[in-house]
Amino acid sequence: MLFVCTGNICRSPLAERLTAAALGSGAPITVVSAGTRALPGRPMDEGARRELVRLGGSAEGFASRPLTAEAVAHADLVLAASSEHRTTAVALHPVAAGRAFTIAEFGTLAGAVPADRVLDHRDPVRRARALLEEAGALRGLVRVDRPDIADPYGGSRRAYRAAARHIHDCLAVPVRLLTRLPA
Numbered sequence: 605m606l607f608v609c610t611g612n613i614c615r616s617p618l619a620e621r622l623t624a625a626a627l628g629s630g631a632p633i634t635v636v637s638a639g640t641r642a643l644p645g646r647p648m649d650e651g652a653r654r655e656l657v658r659l660g661g662s663a664e665g666f667a668s669r670p671l672t673a674e675a676v677a678h679a680d681l682v683l684a685a686s687s688e689h690r691t692t693a694v695a696l697h698p699v700a701a702g703r704a705f706t707i708a709e710f711g712t713l714a715g716a717v718p719a720d721r722v723l724d725h726r727d728p729v730r731r732a733r734a735l736l737e738e739a740g741a742l743r744g745l746v747r748v749d750r751p752d753i754a755d756p757y758g759g760s761r762r763a764y765r766a767a768a769r770h771i772h773d774c775l776a777v778p779v780r781l782l783t784r785l786p787a
Contacts, residue, residue, distance in 0.1 A: 605635045605732075606679035607707070608689045612639025612668035614652040614757050614764075615685040619707055619771050621661040626779040632728050633782070636679075638671040640692045645669075651756060655768035673697050676704075681736055683707045686752035702740055706751045711774030713739035714781060716746045722781045735781055 605623065609616035616637035624635045646668040648656070653663040669675075676682055676697040682704035684690035694701045705713070717738040725731040753770050756763040 605633060605681045605683065606675055606693075607635070607637040607683050607685075608640065608671055608693050609637070609685035610639055610641050610689070610755065611646070611649075611757065612637055612642035612670075613646055613649040614755065615707075615753055615767060615771060617648050617663070617666055617668070618652050618656050618661070618768055619683065619685075619775060621656050621663060621666070622659060622772060623775060623779060625661045626775075626783060628783075633732055636675070638669050638675050640671050640689055642668045642670045649757060651759075651761065651764035652768070654761075655764050659768060659772055671696065676700050679703070680733070681705075681710075683710055685755070688752075703736060705739070705743075706748075707753060707771060708751050708774045709743075709748045710739055711777055712748045713742045713746055714778040716742050717781070719781060723784060728782060732782055735778060 607616040607619040616639060620635050620637035627633055648663040648666045656663055673696040676693050680703060682693050682700055684693060684706050687706055690704050690706055694704050714735060721738050722731055722735045725734050753767055756767040
């Protein structure tokens with residue numbers, strides 16, 4: 605799972621680290637992030653780090669990295685902070701178009717997927733693939749009101765909190781479907 609934003613210091617690392625925390629250590633699903641204009645090796649922005657910690661994640665050991673065609677090619681799922689980031693990722697590896705969404709789009713589509721179509725799979729990787737397939741089948745059929753997550757970089761605490769809350773809320777259903785124990 606690859607999260608993408610601009611500098612890879614605010615939105616995508618927030619999403620990466622929140623998802624990784626929810627999946628738990630030792631999860632068979634790899635979660636990483638990158639930025640379309642990232643400088644390599646930068647720490648997480650302080651405002652984003654503060655919100656991440658508040659939501660139960662950790663920025664320890666984080667270092668930004670630029671988005672590459674190889675990263676997109678190796679990702680089974682690409683989740684971008686905005687439509688522009690999604691377009692950039694797909695331009696690097698066009699075959700990824702079917703598995704690239706905005707974070708908000710994927711969250712909305714996952715919410716429309718009948719849970720049993722995902723939860724019937726016990727293996728977490730098969731479950732993730734089922735979620736991707738089901739969400740992809742709903743693309744264009746389910747309305748996404750706010751597909752982009754506003755960039756809080758350089759903004760107020762309120763801007764960081766709003767971005768973090770939007771990311772958290774958008775990821776809630778997909779994470780729940782990936783982590784819920786089968787009945």
